[in-house]
Amino acid sequence: SSSTSMVTDPKPLHLSSNQSNAKQSTRKRVVSDFEFGRTLGEGSYSTVVEATEKATGRVYAAKILDKRHIIKEKKIKYVNIERDMLQALHHPFIVRLHYAFQDSQSLYFIIDIASNGELLSWIRKRCLSSFSHVFICSLGGLSEECARFYLAEIIAAVEYMHMERTLHRDIKPENILLGSDMHILVTDFGTAKMFRKDEKEMRAYSFVGTAEYVSPELLTDKAADCNSDLWAIGCIAYQLLTGRPPFKGSNEYQTFQKVLKLDFSFPPNMPPQARDLIERILVLDPEKRLGATQRGGFEELKAHPFFEGFEWQGVEMRTPPPMA
Numbered sequence: 288s289s290s291t292s293m294v295t296d297p298k299p300l301h302l303s304s305n306q307s308n309a310k311q312s313t314r315k316r317v318v319s320d321f322e323f324g325r326t327l328g329e330g331s332y333s334t335v336v337e338a339t340e341k342a343t344g345r346v347y348a349a350k351i352l353d354k355r356h357i358i359k360e361k362k363i364k365y366v367n368i369e370r371d372m373l374q375a376l377h378h379p380f381i382v383r384l385h386y387a388f389q390d391s392q393s394l395y396f397i398i399d400i401a402s403n404g405e406l407l408s409w410i411r412k413r414c415l416s417s418f419s420h421v422f423i424c425s426l427g428g429l430s431e432e433c434a435r436f437y438l439a440e441i442i443a444a445v446e447y448m449h450m451e452r453t454l455h456r457d458i459k460p461e462n463i464l465l466g467s468d469m470h471i472l473v474t475d476f477g478t479a480k481m482f483r484k485d486e487k488e489m490r491a492y493s494f495v496g497t498a499e500y501v502s503p504e505l506l507t508d509k510a511a512d513c514n515s516d517l518w519a520i521g522c523i524a525y526q527l528l529t530g531r532p533p534f535k536g537s538n539e540y541q542t543f544q545k546v547l548k549l550d551f552s553f554p555p556n557m558p559p560q561a562r563d564l565i566e567r568i569l570v571l572d573p574e575k576r577l578g579a580t581q582r583g584g585f586e587e588l589k590a591h592p593f594f595e596g597f598e599w600q601g602v603e604m605r606t607p608p609p610m611a
C-alpha cells in the first residue's frame with residue numbers, strides 16, 4: 288500500500304511551534320486580545336466585565352480602572368499593591384491574576400471570573416428563600432453544613448495568606464466570591480499588606496477595614512496583625528449561621544462601640560459547638576483568640592469540635608454542599 292507523506296507547512300525557521308506557543312503565553316496582552324461582554328459589577332474605582340480571550344476562548348473577569356480617576360483619587364498605590372499581591376499569591380481559593388496591562392485611558396486586571404457572585408448574597412438569599420417559603424428561617428444564615436464548609440475554605444485561604452506573610456485586612460463576605468464550581472475566591476487585595484522575609488514582625492499601622500469586621504485592637508492602638516484577620520473570621524462565622532454580622536450599630540460609630548465592648552449576643556437556637564467556636568475567637572485580647580499567632584496559629588482553630596470529622600485536606604477538590 289502506498290504511504291502518503293503528510294506535507295505540513297514549513298515551521299517558522301526561528302521557533303518550533305511549541306516554543307512559539309510558549310512565547311505566546313508570556314507575551315504582554317493588549318485590549319484587542321479580548322472581547323468584553325456583560326458587566327459583572329461596579330466598584331468605587333472599577334468596572335468588572337466578562338472578558339473572553341479571542342485566541343483561546345477562555346472567559347475571565349476584566350477589572351477595568353479609569354486612569355484619570357485613579358490619579359485624581361490618589362489610588363495609584365492601592366492599584367499597584369493589588370497587582371503585586373495578586374501576582375504573588377497562588378492558591379485555589381484566591382482570585383488569580385492572569386494578565387495586567389493598560390491602554391491610554393484604562394488599567395486592566397484580567398482575573399478568574401467568579402460566576403456565582405458574592406458569598407454575601409448567598410447568605411441573604413438563603414434567608415430570603417426560607418422567608419419566601421414561609422417556614423421559620425431557623426437561624427437566618429446557611430445550614431450548619433454549608434456554614435462549616437465555607438468557614439473552612441475561608442480559614443484555609445487566610446492561613447495560606449498568613450504563611451505568605453500577607454495580611455488581607457478587609458476580609459468580609461462581600462470580598463469572598465464564588466466560582467462556577469461554588470468554591471470561594473477571595474478578592475480585593477488593594478488594602479492588603481505583604482511583609483518582606485526579613486521583617487520579623489507582621490504588624491501594620493495604617494489601614495482600617497470595614498466597621499462590622501474591624502478588630503478592637505485596630506480601633507484602640509491602630510495595630511493590625513494576623514489576629515485581626517482572625518477576628519474577621521469570627522465575625523463571618525457568626526454571619527454565616529445567623530445571616531447578619533455580630534456587631535452592627537445604626538452607624539459606624541455605634542458599630543465601633545459594640546466591637547470595643549464586645550457587645551453581641553447569640554440567637555437561642557445557635558448550634559452549641561458553633562457558639563463555642565465563635566466565643567473563643569471573638570475575644571478582645573488578640574493573643575487569647577483561638578487560632579492566634581501566639582497560640583500556634585490556625586491548627587487549634589481547625590481542630591475545634593465544630594469541625595469534628597471535617598476533612599481539611601483536598602477540600603478544593605470536593606463538591607461543595609448545595610446552598611439553595
Ligand SMILES: Nc1ncnc2c1ncn2[C@@H]1O[C@H](COP(=O)(O)OP(=O)(O)OP(=O)(O)O)[C@@H](O)[C@H]1O
Pocket residue numbers: 327328329330331332333334335348350382398399400401402404405464474475
Ligand atoms: N473576579 C470577579 N468575578 C466576578 N465578579 C467580580 C469579580 N471581581 C469583582 N466582581 C464584582 O464586581 C464588583 C466590583 O468589584 P471590585 O472589586 O472592582 O470593587 P469593590 O472592591 O467591590 O468596590 P470598592 O472598590 O468600592 O471596594 C463587585 O460587586 C464584585 O462582586
Ligand SMILES: O=C(O)C[C@H](Cc1nc2cc(Cl)cc(Cl)c2[nH]1)c1ccc(Cl)cc1
Pocket residue numbers: 354355357358362363364366367370387388389394395396
Ligand atoms: O504594566 C504593569 O504591569 C505595571 C503597571 C504599573 C502602573 N502603571 C500605571 C499608570 C497609571 Cl495612570 C496608574 C497606575 Cl495605578 C499604574 N500602574 C500596571 C498596569 C496595569 C495594572 Cl491593572 C496595574 C499596574
